Amino acid sequence: MSYSKKVIDHYNNPRNMGSLDKADKEVGTGVVGAPECGDVMKLQLKISGGIIEDARFKTFGCGSAIASSSLATEWVKGKTLDEAFQIKNTEIVNELSLPPVKIHCSVLAEDAIKAAIADYKKKNDIA
Amino acid sequence: MLKLPIFMDYHSTTPVDPRVLEAMLPYFTQKFGNAASKNHSFGWEAEEAVNKAREQVAQLISCHPKEVVFTSGATESDNLALKGVASMYREKGNHIITAVTEHKAILDTAKRLEKEGFKVTYLPVKPDGLIDLELLKSSITDQTILISIMMANNEIGVIQPIAEIGQIAKERGILFHTDAAQAVGKIPVNVEAMGIDLMSFSGHKMYGPKGIGGLYVRRKNPRVRLLPMMDGGGHERGMRSGTLNVPMIVGLGEACEISGKEMIQEGLRLTQMRKKLQDHIMGELDEVYLNGHPENRLPQNLNMSFAYVEGESLLMGLKEIALSSGSACTTATLEPSYVLRALGVGSDLAHSSLRFGLGRFTTDEEIEYVGKKVVEAVNRLREMSPLYEMAKEGIDLKSVQWTEH
Numbered sequence: 001m002s003y004s005k006k007v008i009d010h011y012n013n014p015r016n017m018g019s020l021d022k023a024d025k026e027v028g029t030g031v032v033g034a035p036e037c038g039d040v041m042k043l044q045l046k047i048s049g050g051i052i053e054d055a056r057f058k059t060f061g062c063g064s065a066i067a068s069s070s071l072a073t074e075w076v077k078g079k080t081l082d083e084a085f086q087i088k089n090t091e092i093v094n095e096l097s098l099p100p101v102k103i104h105c106s107v108l109a110e111d112a113i114k115a116a117i118a119d120y121k122k123k124n125d126i127a
Numbered sequence: 128m129l130k131l132p133i134f135m136d137y138h139s140t141t142p143v144d145p146r147v148l149e150a151m152l153p154y155f156t157q158k159f160g161n162a163a164s165k166n167h168s169f170g171w172e173a174e175e176a177v178n179k180a181r182e183q184v185a186q187l188i189s190c191h192p193k194e195v196v197f198t199s200g201a202t203e204s205d206n207l208a209l210k211g212v213a214s215m216y217r218e219k220g221n222h223i224i225t226a227v228t229e230h231k232a233i234l235d236t237a238k239r240l241e242k243e244g245f246k247v248t249y250l251p252v253k254p255d256g257l258i259d260l261e262l263l264k265s266s267i268t269d270q271t272i273l274i275s276i277m278m279a280n281n282e283i284g285v286i287q288p289i290a291e292i293g294q295i296a297k298e299r300g301i302l303f304h305t306d307a308a309q310a311v312g313k314i315p316v317n318v319e320a321m322g323i324d325l326m327s328f329s330g331h332k333m334y335g336p337k338g339i340g341g342l343y344v345r346r347k348n349p350r351v352r353l354l355p356m357m358d359g360g361g362h363e364r365g366m367r368s369g370t371l372n373v374p375m376i377v378g379l380g381e382a383c384e385i386s387g388k389e390m391i392q393e394g395l396r397l398t399q400m401r402k403k404l405q406d407h408i409m410g411e412l413d414e415v416y417l418n419g420h421p422e423n424r425l426p427q428n429l430n431m432s433f434a435y436v437e438g439e440s441l442l443m444g445l446k447e448i449a450l451s452s453g454s455a456c457t458t459a460t461l462e463p464s465y466v467l468r469a470l471g472v473g474s475d476l477a478h479s480s481l482r483f484g485l486g487r488f489t490t491d492e493e494i495e496y497v498g499k500k501v502v503e504a505v506n507r508l509r510e511m512s513p514l515y516e517m518a519k520e521g522i523d524l525k526s527v528q529w530t531e532h
């Protein structure tokens with residue numbers, strides 16, 4: 001597999017890698033994927049006044065999965081929940097020039113954003 | 128001086144040994160005759176070279192030179208053995224026994240034969256990668272015409288109990304084929320002592336050229352007959368027509384001779400190196416698992432799983448080292464290694480595996496460097512792994528409700 005420059009850059013210099021306190025009411029955590037499938041992504045958002053202030057990821061998966069989640073953390077920061085919800089995996093595919101076999105890695109990143117938002121809403125009783 | 132990139136993928140292929148190349152060169156331009164030309168010196172010269180190579184091969188595997196059939200490699204030899212025997216002995220029976228961890232050249236050929244009405248038993252393997260001989264015995268029926276079990280596995284390097292299988296086959300009057308592509312030239316092989324009737328091998332796995340290999344076909348006790356796949360000039364006792372590829376055959380012969388002379392020394396040296404690499408990595412990292420039997424394996428092979436990190440991302444972190452992984456992410460089908468799965472290795476650990484293939488030109492410095500880099504890369508990726516974090520928090524990963532996709 002040959003990787004695009006951007007995938008390699010995210011792999012070598014992951015943005016916002018790490019964890020936030022999942023007990024914090026302002027933190028939404030999304031964990032998607034399964035170890036059996038070879039990919040698990042954890043995305044956390046810290047939300048204040050409806051705006052995503054901070055984001056963190058940890059990913060078990062290929063370089064494209066790591067890059068997709070790293071990129072997602074960059075993109076969601078400063079966005080409202082609705083704006084973040086609109087992020088499409090195809091945008092990630094384009095930005096990182098992912099080949100067809102790696103599209104599911106970007107889908108996982110989109111799912112992780114949605115799961116983290118859902119977790120935040122559930123925690124804070126937002127419908 | 129350490130030279131990058133490092134090649135540690137010797138199961139995939141090997142470089143041609145310079146001594147092999149040297150032996151081959153004259154046969155491209157000066158001694159270019161057709162070994163089947165009986166009427167002039169060009170032909171005689173070529174034939175003589177082929178005869179010498181046949182003897183070099185025979186010497187390495189302890190057979191008669193006439194029992195060696197040159198082919199394009201182990202894939203063709205596997206096809207010829209299975210299809211050739213199946214068609215020739217169809218009247219006698221329609222059952223073939225093989226194993227789930229075989230190379231695709233065997234498995235896909237067996238599947239083809241199933242479509243043509245043959246019955247195939249795919250033996251499972253034990254967690255160490257070896258077949259269960261009792262299960263082999265009980266799988267034999269009065270319809271069984273062929274047992275095909277590989278000598279050494281290309282992913283995990285485990286060496287099957289070939290002599291025992293040969294004995295069982297002999298007692299039951301069944302032909303025994305072994306795919307020895309990974310074994311010939313690396314460990315001692317004696318077709319007589321091991322009771323082998325047919326055996327596939329390949330030049331490019333033993334420092335010879337690509338595109339050449341052979342099939343050993345027993346001539347007596349019993350005389351094995353094959354229906355050829357290639358009809359034509361009747362070369363190779365009629366089993367494989369086509370003008371002989373003299374330079375490649377010369378290379379294969381030379382590769383066999385060198386391996387025969389150096390195998391024992393080389394095996395000891397590589398076993399030491401492999402042990403050093405394994406100890407280095409396991410000494411510095413926890414939750415590393417060896418795949419395949421710890422001793423019954425090729426000196427050249429180390430296959431390990433690194434819990435909580437995915438193989439392709441690991442390879443990416445080891446970009447100046449040529450290795451391979453059983454991870455699904457490295458394949459087009461997105462299925463993890465079927466060999467590791469057959470050992471009962473969980474999918475998660477199959478995704479986390481690396482195969483180290485050591486070889487003739489591996490150095491101590493390389494072993495040192497690879498060990499160090501692997502430890503670094505695994506540690507870095509574990510920092511990045513949500514699974515590692517969860518495990519450290521004491522969460523049982525098996526109890527988590529994952530979102531399959």
Ligand SMILES: Cc1ncc(COP(=O)(O)O)c(C=O)c1O
Pocket residue numbers: 138139199200201202203230232277279280281306307308309328329330331338339340
């Ligand atoms: C066990 C085994 N069988 C068969 C083959 C195919 O050999 P060849 O490349 O000579 O066709 C290989 C090589 O990949 C192998 O490892």
Ligand code: FES
Pocket residue numbers: 037038039060061062063064065101102104105455456
């Ligand atoms: S995580 Fe397996 S291909 Fe990306």
